[in-house]
Amino acid sequence: MKKNQISLPVDDLPKEWYNILPDLPEPLPPPKEPEEGPSRLEFLGKTMTKECLSQESSTQRWIPIPEEIKELYIQAGRPRPLYRARRLEKYLKLRKTRLYYKREDLSPTGSHKTNTALAQAYFAAKEGKEMLVTETGAGQWGTALSHAARLVGLECVVFWVRSVYDWKADRLTLMQLLGARVNPSPSKQTRIGREILARNPNHQGSLGIAVSEGLEYAEKHEGSVYCLGSVLNHVLMHQTIIGLETIKQFELINDQPDLIVGCLGGGSNFGGIALPFIGDVLKKKRKCKFLAAQSMAAPSLLKGEYKYDFGDVGEHTPLMKMYTLGHKTEMVPIKADGLRYHAAAPIISLLRHHGMVDTVDYPTDEKTIFEAAKIFLQCEGWLIAPESSYAVRASIDEALKNEKMGQEKVICMNISGHGFLDIPAYREKISL
Ligand SMILES: Cc1ncc(COP(=O)(O)O)c(C=O)c1O
Helix, strand or coil: CCCCEECCCHHHCCCEEECCHHHCCCCCCCCECCCCCCCHHHHHHHHCCHHHHHHHCCCCCEEECCHHHHHHHHHCCCCCCEEECHHHHHHCCCCCEEEEEEECCCCCCCECCHHHHHHHHHHHHHCCCCEEEEEECCCHHHHHHHHHHHHHCCEEEEEEEHHHHCCCHHHHHHHHHCCCEEEEECCCCCHHHHHHHHHCCCCCCCHHHHHHHHHHHHHHCCCEEECCCCCCHHHHHHHHHHHHHHHHHHHHCCCCCCEEEEECCCCHHHHHHHHHHHHHHHCCCCCCEEEEEEECCCCHHHHCEEEEECCCCCCCCCEEEEEECCCCCCCCCCCCHHHCCCECCHHHHHHHHCCCCEEEEECCCCHHHHHHHHHHHHHHCCCECHHHHHHHHHHHHHHHHHHHHCCCEEEEEEECEECCCCHHHHHHHCCC
16 A cells, blocks of 8 residues: 555654754844834834744754643644645656645644744743734634634734635634634724725735734733734744654655745745755755745745835834835735735745745736646645645646656645635636
């Protein structure tokens, strides 16, 4: 019998997160204050947990995962399996290329976002906070934080980009079942939301606006803490649990990836699977390449400039050095809304700047993306999130390219989420 599933026993759950900061090819440019206005660093200091702030700039390579978070990870189904995509290989008639996929879709809320949500919620509860506040684009992060808040006994308030809130009614219900208070963004709850709505009552929102609303709301509400679902160093570090498990899984089967592929919005699932492998490459312990799949709606790594920019439209965050399209850029709506962010995480941006991360972007009609998702469903049997379909598309394209070159190659993609709450997108994009 051919075994396509490579599982790790619960006792093999990684005990530490990997912090790549001390191993980067040059020190990460620190966040800085803009020339005008109040101190953004002080503002973040007031709205985030102390533990996450300290992890943000820590130079300790391995950060122990507290026992309670390991228990929460196991409760949420970790470690997650790695699969060999033999059925997809057969469909694509691959002879030289082996395909694998890591299963972040097997998560209670549907994506990798639980990996940092559970950690951030635990630290907030430990510091005596009562409420978690956040933004969400695709809704996956909002659901993950709602879930994490409930499990550690905190309240949760979510600002959700309106263009997505309006079509994901079932995901809204899931967040509400978990006890979260969810606002379509822009909303009347905040000054910036009210200003935007006064200019355009039908504004569709953006992740940058939702971040601004969340930060403003958290600042005004005593006992609350702001949690971010991507971009920041500590978020990527929590996500390294994905890559650390994957390394162990490849060791179990005596194989090694030559290429890691992930979709990239802010960079957390891509960083999660890639950073532990990149760390090994930097230490000259392995050879491997890395490919980030993006949408032409927000091709930050391809078309962005590597410079200091704000993380949100309302300019609440400090300036961070990133590949950015500009924090005020308006982006066309796409179904993979989680990829619609103006910049890539500072860590990923620095690695891109050093030529360690390649990128590819796909048209905003998402035709080829949903085709790839359908092929994946029909071959492998799993319905994946629109965002993850970019990783599948890019992996298929790379595999077919490789077949023409005739080299042995192993490609590993990260399936960042499931698509069960994205059925309306499938209905719209695929003629049945
Ligand atoms: C399923 C899924 N994958 C990927 C992403 C992109 O985010 P990131 O680049 O932080 O992984 C999102 C964001 O919402 C998502 O929901």
